[in-house]
Amino acid sequence: MIRRPDKLSEDDRVLWNLVARTAKPLKGRIAVDIPDIATEARPTLAQAAPAAANPPGAAKPKTQHVAHALDEPTLDKLSKGRLPIEGRVDLHGLTQDEAYSLLFSFLHRAHAGGIRYVLVITGKGSSSGGDGVLRRAVPAWLSTPAFRPLVSSHDHAARNHGGSGALYIRLRRARS
Numbered sequence: 001m002i003r004r005p006d007k008l009s010e011d012d013r014v015l016w017n018l019v020a021r022t023a024k025p026l027k028g029r030i031a032v033d034i035p036d037i038a039t040e041a042r043p044t045l046a047q048a049a050p051a052a053a054n055p056p057g058a059a060k061p062k063t064q065h066v067a068h069a070l071d072e073p074t075l076d077k078l079s080k081g082r083l084p085i086e087g088r089v090d091l092h093g094l095t096q097d098e099a100y101s102l103l104f105s106f107l108h109r110a111h112a113g114g115i116r117y118v119l120v121i122t123g124k125g126s127s128s129g130g131d132g133v134l135r136r137a138v139p140a141w142l143s144t145p146a147f148r149p150l151v152s153s154h155d156h157a158a159r160n161h162g163g164s165g166a167l168y169i170r171l172r173r174a175r176s
């Protein structure tokens with residue numbers, strides 16, 4: 001597909017808006033108002049769960065691939081640096097909608113590029129003792145239908161890579 005150079009894809013537009021909001025204007029210039037982008041509607045965790053149990057006579061639903069924890073040897077190799085982390089994304093300071101869009105576009109590009117292992121930094125949350133919103137939400141997102149074709153498994157990172165404030169993610173192999 002040939003794209004015109006002046007047209008941005010939806011992923012590029014999301015990423016550009018995230019970056020543009022963090023830019024500070026030059027001295028003597030007025031800040032330009034960046035409009036909010038419309039993020040795609042995604043189901044909440046409550047909507048993603050089935051509404052009712054299957055009736056007794058109904059056929060069993062197909063089992064779906066659910067992202068699970070990395071195996072011990074792989075986790076050990078990642079933590080010791082013997083297996084390369086080929087990409088990383090930092091979600092610090094983003095809202096849930098911004099983080100979701102950035103994470104989805106990052107994982108989609110990484111998967112298309114044939115990358116296997118990435119590090120996602122969520123942060124550990126507020127210092128007032130509560131868990132961070134992204135720290136809880138990102139693992140749940142990785143199990144949703146939108147991420148299933150991309151993510152094979154995930155686990156908390158080693159201490160030297162951010163500990164409980166980061167996740168190792170193994171991406172599925174891209175089909176040729």
